[in-house]
Amino acid sequence: MNRFKETSARILFMGAACVCILAVALICLFLLVNGVPAIAEIGVLEFLSGTTWRPANGLYGIAPMIIGSLYVTAGALIVGVPLGLLCAIYLARFASQRILRFMRPAMELLAGIPSVVYGFFGLMVIIPLIRGVFGVQGMSILAASLLLGIMILPTIITVSYTSIMAVPESYYEGGLALGANHERCVFKLLVPAAASGIMAGIILGLGRAVGETMAVIMVIGNQPRIPAGILEGARTLTGNIVLEMGYAADLHRGALIGTAVVLFVFILLINILFYILSRKVRT
Amino acid sequence: MRAGADRSSSLGSPGSDRPNGLRRSRSSRGNRANRSSRGATASARLVRGTVYAGAAISMGFLLFIIGYILVMGIPHIRPELFEWHYNSTNVSLMPALINTLLMVLIALALATPFGLFAAIYLVEYTKRGNRLVKLIRLMAETLAGIPSIVYGLFGLLLFVTALGWGLSLMAGACTLAIMVLPVIMRTSEEALKAVPDSYREGSFGLGAGRLRTVFKVIVPSAMPGILAGVILGIGRAVGETAALIYTAGTVAEVPEGIFDSTRTLAVHMYVLASEGLHLNEAYATAVILLLLVIIINTSSTALARRMTKG
Incomplete structure (x- = not known):
C-alpha cells in the first residue's frame, strides 16, 4: 500500500513537472498549425519582406512591423541600457545603506507595475511633451522608445546589480592595492568581470521590449508603414496582432497568427542567447 | 536565498552584508588618491558624476511615474x-x-x-x-x-x-x-x-x-x-x-x-x-x-x- 502511494505520488509530481513541456509544445503546435498555412499561402518571402500591409486588398507584408519592432527595441535599449547600468553600478558600489534599503523594494515594485499604467503615463505625459518640444503629433517611435526604455530599467538594474555584486571582493581590493582609485576599480575591474551577467540583463530587457504590447500601442500611433524618422508613427509586431485580431477572419487571421509565429521565433532566439549567457555566468 | 524572485527581480542580499569598515576605508583611500594626482581626480570626479547622474535620472523617472499617477488619480477616487x-x-x-x-x-x-x-x-x-x-x-x-x-x-x-x-x-x-x-x-x-x-x-x-x-x-x-x-x-x-x-x-x-x-x-x-x-x-x-x-x-x-x- 505504502509502495503504491509513493509510486503514484512520484508519477503525479513528474506529470506536473511535464506540464511545462506540454504547455510549450501546445503553444508551438497551435501557432504553427494556424499560422504556417497562411504564411505558405501568402508566400514566405512576400510575407516577411512585403512592405505593404493592407488586408482589405489581400496585401500581407509584415516588413513595416518587423522594422517598427526593431526601431522601438533599439530605441528602448539606447535609453534604458546606459541609465540602467549606471544605476546598477551606483547601487552596487556608490550608494549608502540608507538609499539601498529604500531602493531595493522600490525596484521590485517598479518591475511589477502593470504595462497599461506605463502606457497611460506615456499617453498623458510623454506624448504632450514630444508634441510641445518638436511640434509634431506626438505618437511616435521616440515616445515608444522612451517609454519602453523606462519600462525595462528595473529589469536591467536588478540583473546587472546582482551580477556586479557577485564579483569577488578580492578583485576590488587587489585593484586598490595596486593604487587605483575607487572609480577606476569599479569600471576597470568589477564591471568587466560582471560583463556576461550584465549582457544577460540587457538581453532580458530586450525580450521585454520586443514582447511588450499594451504600453506600446498606446503611444506609437500604429500606422502600418515603414517609418521615415523617429518622430513618425509606426507599428510593432505585437501591436499588429492585438489591434486587428478582434475582427480578422480567414487569411487575415492566419496572417496575424503568422505575425505571432515570427514574434515567437524572435523571442526564442533572444531566450537562447540569454540561456547561453546566464550559463556562462554560473560557470 | 532568492525567494520572491522570478529570474529578473532579485536585488539579492549580498549588498547588505558588506562590512561597514570597508566602506570607510574606501573613502579615505579615495581622498589620498585625490591628493596624489590631479588628472586622475578630475576624471574620477567625472566618472563619479556620471554614475550619480545616471542613477538619479533612472530613479527619478521611475519614482516620478508613481508620484504622477498618485497625484492625478487620488482626487478622482469617488464613491x-x-x-x-x-x-x-x-x-x-x-x-x-x-x-x-x-x-x-x-x-x-x-x-x-x-x-x-x-x-x-x-x-x-x-x-x-x-x-x-x-x-x-x-x-x-x-x-x-x-x-x-x-x-x-x-x-x-x-x-x-x-x-x-x-x-x-x-x-x-x-x-x-x-x-x-x-x-x-x-x-x-x-x-x-x-x-x-x-x-x-x-x-x-x-x-x-x-x-x-x-x-x-x-x-x-x-x-x-x-x-x-x-x-x-x-x-x-x-x-x-x-x-x-x-x-x-x-x-x-x-x-x-x-x-x-x-x-x-x-x-x-x-x-x-x-x-x-x-x-x-x-x-x-x-x-x-x-x-x-x-x-x-x-x-x-x-x-x-x-x-x-x-
Whole structure:
C-alpha cells in the first residue's frame, strides 16, 4: 500500500513537472498549425519582406512591423541600457545603506507595475511633451522608445546589480592595492568581470521590449508603414496582432497568427542567447 | 536565498552584508588618491558624476511615474467608482475589481498545484544532471520569456475557439494559469532548495517515507517562500492585459458563470484610456491598480524575508 502511494505520488509530481513541456509544445503546435498555412499561402518571402500591409486588398507584408519592432527595441535599449547600468553600478558600489534599503523594494515594485499604467503615463505625459518640444503629433517611435526604455530599467538594474555584486571582493581590493582609485576599480575591474551577467540583463530587457504590447500601442500611433524618422508613427509586431485580431477572419487571421509565429521565433532566439549567457555566468 | 524572485527581480542580499569598515576605508583611500594626482581626480570626479547622474535620472523617472499617477488619480477616487453596476455615467470599477479577484483566484487554483508539484519533483525526486530536469528547466525559462500577446493568441486558439468556451472567465483564467506557472515553479523550487538537508535526513532517520517527508517536513518549512512565489504570480496576473483581451473579453459586468465574458481591472483601465472619454476615472483606476500591486509586492517581500530569517 505504502509502495503504491509513493509510486503514484512520484508519477503525479513528474506529470506536473511535464506540464511545462506540454504547455510549450501546445503553444508551438497551435501557432504553427494556424499560422504556417497562411504564411505558405501568402508566400514566405512576400510575407516577411512585403512592405505593404493592407488586408482589405489581400496585401500581407509584415516588413513595416518587423522594422517598427526593431526601431522601438533599439530605441528602448539606447535609453534604458546606459541609465540602467549606471544605476546598477551606483547601487552596487556608490550608494549608502540608507538609499539601498529604500531602493531595493522600490525596484521590485517598479518591475511589477502593470504595462497599461506605463502606457497611460506615456499617453498623458510623454506624448504632450514630444508634441510641445518638436511640434509634431506626438505618437511616435521616440515616445515608444522612451517609454519602453523606462519600462525595462528595473529589469536591467536588478540583473546587472546582482551580477556586479557577485564579483569577488578580492578583485576590488587587489585593484586598490595596486593604487587605483575607487572609480577606476569599479569600471576597470568589477564591471568587466560582471560583463556576461550584465549582457544577460540587457538581453532580458530586450525580450521585454520586443514582447511588450499594451504600453506600446498606446503611444506609437500604429500606422502600418515603414517609418521615415523617429518622430513618425509606426507599428510593432505585437501591436499588429492585438489591434486587428478582434475582427480578422480567414487569411487575415492566419496572417496575424503568422505575425505571432515570427514574434515567437524572435523571442526564442533572444531566450537562447540569454540561456547561453546566464550559463556562462554560473560557470 | 532568492525567494520572491522570478529570474529578473532579485536585488539579492549580498549588498547588505558588506562590512561597514570597508566602506570607510574606501573613502579615505579615495581622498589620498585625490591628493596624489590631479588628472586622475578630475576624471574620477567625472566618472563619479556620471554614475550619480545616471542613477538619479533612472530613479527619478521611475519614482516620478508613481508620484504622477498618485497625484492625478487620488482626487478622482469617488464613491460612484465603487457602485455595483457599471454604466457610462458612474464608470464604476467595482465589477472589474471583482472580476480581477475571481480571475486571479481561479488562475492560481489551477497553477499552484502544478507549479508546486513540479518544483517538488525537480528538487526532491531527481538527481543532478538528469536530462528530463534540464528539459523542464529550459521549457520553464521559455515559458517565462514568451510575450503576453502570444499567450493571448494561444488562449484564443485553444480555449476560446478549439474548446469552444467563448470569451470567458475560464478561458482567461486558464491562459493566466499557464503564464504564472513558471513564476510559481521557480520560486517554489528555490524555497524547497533552501530547506536544510538535515531536515530530510532527520525525517528519513525517523522512518518516514519520501512522500511523508515532503508533505510533513519540507513543504511546511518552505511555506513562506512558496507563498511569496504565489503572490508574485498574483502580481503578474493582476497587471495582465494583452493576454486577456481576446480570451476573457471586455464585458464590464460581474459574470453569472465561469463561461461568461469579463473585464479585469487592467483591461478596464486600457479601455478607459484608449476611449479617452473618462481620463479622470482612468487615473483613479490606475491608482487602485497601483495600490493592489503595492499590497501584493509588500506581502511577498515580507513573506520572503520571514523565510530567510526563520
